[in-house]
Amino acid sequence: MDQWYKIDNTGKIFHAVSNASNSAVFRVSMTLHEMVDPKILQEALDIVVLRFPTLTVRVRKGLFWDFLEQNDQVLLVKEETDYPCAPIDRKENNAFLIRVLYFKKRISVEVFHSLTDGGGAAEFLKTLAYEYLLLKGEPVEADGTYIMLPHDAPKREEVEDSFEKYATSREVKNPASSDKKAYQLKGTTLNPPGINVIQGIVDAKALNTFAKAEGTSLTGFLTSLLIKVIHMEKHREKSKSSLITVAMPVSLRRHFPSVSIRNFFSVSNIGVRMSDDVSLEEIIEQVTQQLIAKTDKNFLQEGINRFVAFQSHLWLRIVPVFIKYPVMRFAFNQFGERAKTLTLSNLGNIQLPESMQPYADSMDVVLYPTNKSPINCGTATVNDKLTITFSRSIEENKIIKTFFKEITRLTGLDVTVSSNGWGE
Known part of the structure; x- marks a missing residue:
């Protein structure tokens, strides 16, 4: 049976608010000193996706909340042709909410924010870059301190919703004071639209x-x-x-x-x-x-x-x-x-x-x-x-x-x- 996950407490908000003008897709990139080899990058990605089960999922519609389930399609590495953080077309992307791009010396991971934050995406990128360098035959080694090792089995704590774990009360004692309206930047939308x-x-x-x-x-x-x-x-x-x-x-x-x-x-x-x-x-x-x-x-x-x-x-x-x-x-x-x-x-x-x-x-x-x-x-x-x-x-x-x-x-x-x- 396929593994499924509730969307975490923050992730639910991004599911609700994303639209054409708010892609809710962010990017973390690493630029290397040499040109990226897409074939080796794909081999590395095929290994690394198994290490990060909550990032390699598809969305399923539920009555009260959407939820995430294991996606058995192949996540394909693509050469970057669009502007950064473009909305993710799920049909084009084998239903994944994450994409891996390369451009010259740069490897980029773009993620729909309901899956993870910058810290989680950076861990995924570091592991991917590590496995890529390893497959290229570079003398890199890690003991698991700074890198989530690609061949380790995912741990239960890595997929938990830490908001649920660390909440000490479910009653609102001090309602959040509504932050005052701030000055907002305005301007002429780029033509063609993009970033x-x-x-x-x-x-x-x-x-x-x-x-x-x-x-x-x-x-x-x-x-x-x-x-x-x-x-x-x-x-x-x-x-x-x-x-x-x-x-x-x-x-x-x-x-x-x-x-x-x-x-x-x-x-x-x-x-x-x-x-x-x-x-x-x-x-x-x-x-x-x-x-x-x-x-x-x-x-x-x-x-x-x-x-x-x-x-x-x-x-x-x-x-x-x-x-x-x-x-x-x-x-x-x-x-x-x-x-x-x-x-x-x-x-x-x-x-x-x-x-x-x-x-x-x-x-x-x-x-x-x-x-x-x-x-x-x-x-x-x-x-x-x-x-x-x-x-x-x-x-x-x-x-x-x-x-x-x-x-x-x-x-x-x-x-x-x-x-x-x-x-x-």
Whole structure:
């Protein structure tokens, strides 16, 4: 009998809200120093899919919730021809919600967000790259510390819903205060529609040292600078809204010992009410205080409890999907999307086994833009190389250009900028 899985607590939301303008597909990539051999990559993928059963599934429609079941089709490696994070056509993709792409020296894994988060996708990509290098005959070795070894059997804890495991209450004690409406970016939709990507690569160690000298973390500095730059550009269009909010996915695995490959993150909104006389130093101070408060274990625990309580609610359990999904979509757009200016997702410093490090040039994460958040940002570090990736569905890119210029102006560091050229 085929294995099946409930969609995890966060995943249900992505099933409800995805549509033509919100693909809910994100990408994690690794760029190697040599051209990718697609034949060997396919051989590696055929082995690795068995290691990650919750990522290689198909969706089945249920009356109250959709669910996931084992997909026995072949997941095929494809050369990249489209823009990143395009909606996944299930018919074209053998019903999978994940795709593996290659382009020159880059291997990319694109995932529908209901299956996993950035942490889970990065684990899949690392294992795939490891097996690929092994099949190429490279002298890579791993003891399972930084890599989920491809031939190990999947563990029960890896497929669990960690929200259910770590919820300490199913009653909502402190209802979430509704985050205030934030300033939203607007622009001219790219023609043809798609996603333009602009990437900047900078020395992670040096930028981290600079951020520490400013009294904050790398994430704190990038968030503060984004807020400052958005205000600088917003000022030119005489917009009245002054609250600029960066939505930040926070991995819960750092505080709750989970090895689940499914979604296990929450989102913290970091907002600053801006005016022309607010200095970067003041923004950094406010952002850093909020980051400390909103990544505190007790704060995150309340979020887990609230989330599980909401989805355990009798109304949500007994209402059929065709009524439930439109209601969830409306709530997401009203309360989730309107409360942020853009999303900044930092995958952090990705650890590779020492023997693999010489083969990886860089890693990056691309977030999908949405109607209300047409520019988003993802960052990832490997081998001390930080890649900052902006994805946008609009023509206007002044914020992005100014952001990279400001990093260089403030820190004196070189930033190597490149673009996929879509829509230009």
